[in-house]
Amino acid sequence: MNILLAGASGFIGRHLSAALLAAGHHVRPLSRRHGADFSQLHSAQHWLPHLAGADVVINAVGIIAEQPGQRFASLHTQAPCALFDACVQAGISRVIQISALGCDDSAFTAYHLSKLAADRHLRSLPLDWLVLRPALVYGPGSASSAAFMQLARLPLLPLPDGGRQLVQPVHISDVVAAVLQALAQGVAGQSVDVVGPQPLRFADWLQTIRAARGQAPAPVLAIPPALLLALLRVGRHLSPLLQPDNLRMLLASRAANPEPLARLLGRPPLSPSPQLFFHADTPGESS
Known part of the structure; x- marks a missing residue:
């Protein structure tokens, strides 16, 4: 197939591009x-020249925090909605949207709400759409994984409420496999949560990362969330990942049923293992 991949240089996009090419x-x-400056692609007419000859469109554009020239509304909502409208005009029916876990009626942050708006617009169009909603995606090359690695290596883990929040990390190879299987099977008209096999406490996730690095478990220091939020109002100027809304999303404890993903993959999603933290391929596969 001829596939237009928007967001091809991002973490998910890079892995998707390599896998799609390997699949022929x-x-x-x-x-x-x-x-391409997605902040300037806000009308279908802007997108149409990029769609020439495409059979499928995959949108993997995403940012975790706003920066100058990169705004949630622009990149997560306006540009994708224009792209989806252009697909209708160009007669390209198959569209896969890489959204995020939590982009549903419970969404409350600007990040989730901006992606949800694009998801809803896509679902309203006469297209063979598929919305994939990954949880925290880990694997080599992930900025968030690198940040968690840095946090996990501390001799003492200062975590909100002791890290009792639930996370359900999914390996990048499962995200890629979900896209490949959806293309092969012609899956459409679904929203699938792309999650790991079971939710973990955030503290246990960090201890798992420590184990992957060959480190012993570390003691946990419980920090009041209100204090951390206050600290992040200063820390957000130091790193895009240190945003108060990112902590609020963690405190919301997102988890989901892995069975729809297992049906799409034809197998259960991967459980964390030391190899997976440092390799992009499913064990037993070559890159």
Whole structure:
């Protein structure tokens, strides 16, 4: 298939591009590195030249925090909605949207609400759409994984409420496999949560990362969330990941049923193992 991949230079996009090419598809990558400014692609007319010859469109554009020139409304809502409208005009029916776990009626942060708006617009169009909603995605090359690695290596883990929040991390190879299986099977008209096999406490997730690094478990220091939120109002200027809303999303304890993903993959999603933290491929596969 001829596939337009928006967001091809991001963490998920890079892994998707490599896997699609390996599977014999033709990929037209689109990203800032490929000369595309998504903040300027806010009408269907802007997108139509990029769609020539495409059979499938995959949107993997996403940011975890706003920066100058990169705003949630622009990149998560306006540009994707224009892209989806352009697909209708160009007669491209198959569209896969990479959204995020929590983009549903319970959404409350600007990050989730901006992606949810695009998801809803896509579902309203006469397209063979598929919305994939990954949880925290880990694997080599992930900025969030690198940040958690840094946190996990501390001799004492200062965590909100002792890290009792639930997370359900999914390996990048399962995200990629979900897209490949959806293309092969022609899956459409569904919203699938792409999650790990079971939820973990955030503290246990960090201890799992420590084990992958060959480190013993570390003691946990419970920090009041209100104090951490106050600290992040200063820390957000130091790193895009240190945003108060990111902590609020963690405190919301998102978890989901892994069975729909297992049906799509034809197997259960992968459980964390030391190999998976440092390799992009499913064990037993080559890159």
